Amino acid sequence: MPPFPVLERLQRLYRQKEVPTGPAISFQTACILSIVFNVLYVAPIYLSPTARPSPVAKRDAPSVIRARIRAITISCVISTLVTYYVVAVYGKNDFKATIALLGWYPIHLTDVARVLLLVAILFAGPLFETGIVEGGWRGWIKGEGAIEVLSSWTGWRNFVAGPITEELIWRSLLIPLHLLASSMYPMNLLPSTFTAMHSESRGQSNIPSSASPLAIRDTRNAILITPLYFGIAHVHHFYEFVLSHPHASITQALIRSLVQFTYTTIFGWFEAYVFVRTGSLLAVIAAHSFCNWLGLPRFWGRLGRETYVSDGRAAVDETLKQSRQLRSTTRAAAKTTTAAPRDDDDDDEDEDSEDVFAPTQDEDPIPVLHAPRGRKVWTVGIGWTIAYYLLLVAGAVGFWKQLGPLTESTNKLAEI
Incomplete structure (x- = not known):
């Protein structure tokens, strides 16, 4: 063999x-x-x-x-x-x-x-x-x-x-x-x-x-x-x-x-x-x-997320106007109660300035009105949320x- x-x-x-x-x-x-x-x-x-x-x-x-x-x-x-x-x-x-x-x-x-x-x-x-x-x-x-x-x-x-x-x-x-x-x-x-x-x-065992x-x-x-x-x-x-x-x-x-x-x-x-x-x-x-x-x-x-949409520029302008009037009235009242003269030239500049809310360094903070934020809305509709969960x-x-x-x-x- x-x-x-x-x-x-x-x-x-x-x-x-x-x-x-x-x-x-x-x-x-x-x-x-x-x-x-x-x-x-x-x-x-x-x-x-x-x-x-x-x-x-x-x-x-x-x-x-x-x-x-x-x-x-x-x-x-x-x-x-x-x-x-x-x-x-x-x-x-x-x-x-x-x-x-x-x-x-x-x-x-x-x-x-x-x-x-x-x-x-x-x-x-x-x-x-x-x-x-x-x-x-x-x-x-x-x-x-x-x-x-x-x-x-x-x-x-x-x-x-x-x-x-x-x-x-x-x-x-x-x-x-x-x-x-x-x-x-x-x-x-x-x-x-x-x-x-x-x-x-395999053929010869019990594995x-x-x-x-x-x-x-x-x-x-x-x-x-x-x-x-x-x-x-x-x-x-x-x-x-x-x-x-x-x-x-x-x-x-x-x-x-x-x-x-x-x-x-x-x-x-x-x-x-x-x-x-x-x-x-x-x-x-x-x-x-x-x-x-x-x-x-x-x-x-x-x-989505919540955001605010303004109701119109007119409402914002009206609020800014009211704020300026309030500031002017407060300053006038302050002049009559103080003996020291104050320079009013910066009042006209403030009226033309965008930052009408912040007080200057030499004046006291005063309460002001803030512009309305508008309507609260969602950036996406509810249908997107329903579709997501489905x-x-x-x-x-x-x-x-x-x-x-x-x-x-x-x-x-x-x-x-």
């Missing part, structure tokens, strides 16, 4: 021994690493004299932003190297499989576009308000938003550095660690690299399908747990708020932190779901930047219905 079949069988046997049959790491290890990465992300902000919060140095100061970006970048590099080592060595993955699990490769721009479309559907109301009602579409065409990002450190933090570093830590690093800790590893992972690596052992209830449960747990770290990482803003707002009450700071923890956790659930479904770090970074640009939507109130509801319904279809990808990391 030729030796080649024997060698082939030995190679197959060797590969089967290398196939992990249980978790690559324990769940406790995944949690400990997640906590360590959280600390590494936040601690440098307080260790650096320039980056740490203080009543004097505001978080929007360019020097503070630059210092924080430098510190967090170092933390991200350390966390990435640790995670890569764990995924490659303990997970027994080659380079291609490792970067696939981290969401770095392959890059499908169609997945990014579909995720951005999903976010746009959810924020249909705010986009309508900003783009149509307030006329922001003109700035969008000119690319004014991109110019703002490139010309300010605040823009770099909110739309570039923040989304990249946060999604790298809490999606690209933490989720793979928790997937490695799954009881169904590696068969709960779906990239073609993993499938090809273990395809030969369950990637869509088994236990595998889906573990994947969902990873999606639910990892955003909690993301929310906790924002709790330190409580201390920062107390320092920058010394007159605010502790209750106000606690409520603010609780609200921030709530919406960051909810947003983290969405981002974790998208990351697992698309296997794309770029997609969640783009969605994060888009959401930062849009901000929280309006849930109450009327669109779009807000329709966008939420459309988002829920399209959440699955628009995040479906051949690069998904696991079944959900």
Whole structure:
């Protein structure tokens, strides 16, 4: 018998021994690493004299932003190297499989576009308000938003550095660690690299399908747990708020932190779901930047703003005339009660002056009449507000219905 079949069988046997049959790491290890990465992300902000919060140095100061970006970048590099080592060595993955699990490769721009479309559907109301009602579409065409990002450190933090570093830590690093800790590893992972690596052992073992209830449960747990770290990482803003707002009450700071923890956790659930479904770090970074640009939507109130419209120039002229007469009468009364003579030449100048309300330096303030502000009106009609809230509801319904279809990808990391 030729030796080649024997060698082939030995190679197959060797590969089967290398196939992990249980978790690559324990769940406790995944949690400990997640906590360590959280600390590494936040601690440098307080260790650096320039980056740490203080009543004097505001978080929007360019020097503070630059210092924080430098510190967090170092933390991200350390966390990435640790995670890569764990995924490659303990997970027994080659380079291609490792970067696939981290969401770095392959890059499908169609997945990014579909995720951005999903976010746009959810924020249909705010986009309508900003783009149509307030006329922001003109700035969008000119690319004014991109110019703002490139010309300010605040823009770099909110739309570039923040989304990249946060999604790298809490999606690209933490989720793979928790997937490695799954009881169904590696068969709960779906990239073609993993499938090809273990395809030969499927027919000869009892390893369950990637869509088994236990595998889906573990994947969902990873999606639910990892955003909690993301929310906790924002709790330190409580201390920062107390320092920058010394007159605010502790209750106000606690409520603010609780609200921030709530919406960051909810947003983290969405981002974790998208990351697992698309296997794309770029997609969640783009969605994060888009959401930062849009901000929280309006849930109450009327669109536009209140302003005042004058009822006519005649009414204003009449008020100014009455004011001049009142000033003249007061000055005449003052002359009769004082012995010192006063120069009245400036009276004629005051009558021709636009600033008829402010007293001169050598005379006492006197009560004057003010011109009426006119009728109070809204800059936009009530119909725009009705349309906004209809779009807000329709966008939420459309988002829920399209959440699955628009995040479906051949690069998904696991079944959900």
